[in-house]
Amino acid sequence: MAESLPKTPMLDELEKGGWPSFVKEIKLAAKKSPMAVDLLGLLERSYKEKIGHWKHGGIVGVMGYGGGVIGRYNDLPEVYPNISHFHTIRVNQPAGWFYKSDALRSICDIWEKRGSSLTNMHGSTGDIILLGTRTEQLEPIFAELSKVDFDLGGSGSDVRTPSCCCGMARCEWACYDTMRTCYDFTMKFQDELHRPAFPYKFKFKFSGCPNDCVASIARADMSIIGTWRDSIQMDKAAVTEYAKNGMDIQSEVVDNCPAKCMDWDGKELHIENSYCRRCMHCINVMPKALRPGKDRGATILLGSKAPIVEGALLSSVLIPFIKMEPPYKELTDIIDRIWELWCEEGKNRERVGEFIQRVGLGNFLEAIEVDPVPEMVAHPRENPYVFYEEYFEAGDEGSEEEEK
């Protein structure tokens, strides 16, 4: 039985309201875990003093691995001895976050025995986050997790735990098998996941369609987003049915199309598919009438990140369309070339998107041997002072010799 709870008037405020409360959960855990008791005390103190009391980083990990454990110590170990070590463990989640209940019980049993019993299901990385344990518990935890077929995830300058939407398991819009691809990539890049060898982190996220439910375009260095390259499938009778049931197709669908590629004459919907930007809006609004095309694959985008060293970036197109079928040779070859270049030329803590901005997309593409295509243009050129010297030859109109 854990000791009595400290007084936490400020934290108690966070238990009020009709939503889940992490304070409530920590208090629940504190009935059994002395670590949770001290955590409440330290957190209340931080709120009062407006000072964080955690020291982060350092040497902790398991033998042979460079990721998966995030070292934390508090700077008041005499006052809060039960959380003098409070390391976080990232556990690689199953693709699509599907578990059998006995798998969840196994993780919780290990964590109640060897950690604080507090978890975060799931962290923004996608991993199962186990919050708070001591250094001497790390190897036993790793061994016990391995016995029940779980592995650690990524942290530091490595491939972070790949994550994906639930894809074909539950979603009719999935244009490729995200769960399989996520699993295959996780297995292929085990070395890069566990042994940090990059200038900084590298994230893969797999979305089955342009709705991008895992927000890969904003969060992954390489965003792999399902798409199609033929025409949107349309059931004309179902479109009519929507109109008959009161949907204003002009204002709700046609006027919201970013490409203005649709036309509604009051009876029939026409789509100029060559202008379609695959935004999914029309399909989301009329799911019974419209579906993605039949020739499906993915668009590969590169370079997004949250603001850490530099500002936030969204991914931009690298490969407009690629079939996502094992063994993904074409894509993994490009990934190898990107990593080789980035490792060679990237600065410490420079994400691949920042690297591309620094060296320029043209130079980057040339180095990774990918031809530029119009889909890569993120926005129109802003600088009018561009010289196309390489296209001019002596004697051409406008060349220097002519001007003389």
Added chain:
Amino acid sequence: MAKTVAEIADAMYKLVKDATGQKKLKATDLTKAMVELYGDEVDKQLCKDAIKELMNSGKCVYTYFGGSFIELPHREGAAND
């Protein structure tokens, strides 16, 4: 003649040891140094294997200080032992 994993691991270990207290080295720093030192006698896979060897033997450890580094095992200042 191509170098062996053990030879590269030894050379990397020396680099890490010499840099201790002065500079934290990343895996890429070690790989670049080996390529510079031994030229065609090493390749990146060999360097990867050498780093793996250093880690599995416990001669070096990964550390995190805003990025991942390779260092000699030590008692870190932040640890509340």
